[in-house]
Amino acid sequence: MSTISLLVASTDEHFREMVRESLLNMPNAKVAAEYPEITLNLYVRVLQDLERQPEAALFLDLAGDPETSLKALEKIKQAAPDLYVIAANYAGDAESVIHAVRSGANDFIQLPLRRADFRDAITRLERVPRRAVTGGSRLGRVYTFLGVKGGAGTTTLATNFAGVLAQRKQNTVLLDLDWSANDVAMQIGAGAPQHSIWDLTEAIGRMDQALFEGLAMRDPLGFLYLGPPDTLMPQGYYLGPMLREASTFLVEKYDSVVIDAGRDVNNELVQTALQVSTTVFLVMTQEYPAIRNAQRYMALLAQLGFTVDQVKILLNNYTKKPGQNLATLEQIQQTLGQQVFYGIPPSPAVLAAINRGRPFIEDRQAAGDLDRIFRAFVDKATGRKKEDLAKSA
Numbered sequence: 001m002s003t004i005s006l007l008v009a010s011t012d013e014h015f016r017e018m019v020r021e022s023l024l025n026m027p028n029a030k031v032a033a034e035y036p037e038i039t040l041n042l043y044v045r046v047l048q049d050l051e052r053q054p055e056a057a058l059f060l061d062l063a064g065d066p067e068t069s070l071k072a073l074e075k076i077k078q079a080a081p082d083l084y085v086i087a088a089n090y091a092g093d094a095e096s097v098i099h100a101v102r103s104g105a106n107d108f109i110q111l112p113l114r115r116a117d118f119r120d121a122i123t124r125l126e127r128v129p130r131r132a133v134t135g136g137s138r139l140g141r142v143y144t145f146l147g148v149k150g151g152a153g154t155t156t157l158a159t160n161f162a163g164v165l166a167q168r169k170q171n172t173v174l175l176d177l178d179w180s181a182n183d184v185a186m187q188i189g190a191g192a193p194q195h196s197i198w199d200l201t202e203a204i205g206r207m208d209q210a211l212f213e214g215l216a217m218r219d220p221l222g223f224l225y226l227g228p229p230d231t232l233m234p235q236g237y238y239l240g241p242m243l244r245e246a247s248t249f250l251v252e253k254y255d256s257v258v259i260d261a262g263r264d265v266n267n268e269l270v271q272t273a274l275q276v277s278t279t280v281f282l283v284m285t286q287e288y289p290a291i292r293n294a295q296r297y298m299a300l301l302a303q304l305g306f307t308v309d310q311v312k313i314l315l316n317n318y319t320k321k322p323g324q325n326l327a328t329l330e331q332i333q334q335t336l337g338q339q340v341f342y343g344i345p346p347s348p349a350v351l352a353a354i355n356r357g358r359p360f361i362e363d364r365q366a367a368g369d370l371d372r373i374f375r376a377f378v379d380k381a382t383g384r385k386k387e388d389l390a391k392s393a
């Protein structure tokens, strides 16, 4: 029996819940991803998810904003012409259905969603010869580092991650979205850069690569950096939409976008970053408060539509045999119900590098074991194959 994976896009929580519940009764079907927002660059997330689930189909609820949803659908089909799409809407007249089909829908369900109609649509989907969907364009990846508490090492890991990717000749952008500090700039010795993410808001509506590169700073390691203004100022409400727009060309023009999201998960900028992320690294330590917070963050990420394999737990300052005030790896995995993706050991090289104002991966000898372990983590995170490793020892 073949399995059915659905990507479910709807601004309506009840819609998504009903799909989830209906699928519970179909043992061979599951929801692979949920998108609570339908915007023109939804195709970015869809393509990212198709990379993991090439046989998935999309169930798209047009009802929230039919016009935007149909445009979003057109872009999705341009990017992935073979993707099977079931559209749904209250309006079920011939004109509405034809419009949906012309925009790329393969099937149509009239709302309100009835279980029987949904089951029938799934049966029709099952009959379609399945083929793996490949995206038309190869999109860059967005790696977001989110700390479950301050001082967990989020900035350190994000900065060095971008550094390793740049050393591997990946076209990389490093964004610092932690508005309360300017720590990435400090860790890469950038001083107080002239431009900030804030400057991007002035270009909203006409943003492109040239404009971005005019504002970003080129680090000696090769990545481009842009961060918060050095003077503390309120974020304003343009920043979420701005990042959404920026992410569209960033993933088209660059191999990797690395984001230091800090730890303020209720912030709109950070939530937007999460929505466009391929992978979220949840940075935590073995301290009990960090574990408690990690649980809360994981619940939120699940609510935002992230699946377990998109959220990866990073255990920083990891020691195998912690004292009695710290949890063991096993305890953490048991409490969180998920494997830890990687453990990064404590090393005096980290603070030395911060004081030097350069990422620790720049001085491989000084960082020793930490450097080796960190690069192995980057390999695992980027899915680098063994033969590639041989090429760039």
Ligand SMILES: Nc1ncnc2c1ncn2[C@@H]1O[C@H](COP(=O)(O)OP(=O)(O)O)[C@@H](O)[C@H]1O
Pocket (backbone or CB within 6 Å): 147, 149, 150, 151, 152, 153, 154, 155, 156, 157, 183, 316, 317, 344, 345, 346, 347, 348, 350, 351, 354
């Ligand atoms: N693996 C590590 N080994 C030793 N010290 C570390 C390690 N990771 C982080 N630190 C230290 O923890 C402090 C906070 O790191 P930072 O990256 O700024 O965390 P966050 O961004 O989560 O607040 C820094 O002073 C850094 O030196």
Ligand SMILES: [Mg+2]
Pocket (backbone or CB within 6 Å): 154, 155, 156, 178, 181, 183, 262
């Ligand atoms: Mg930080």
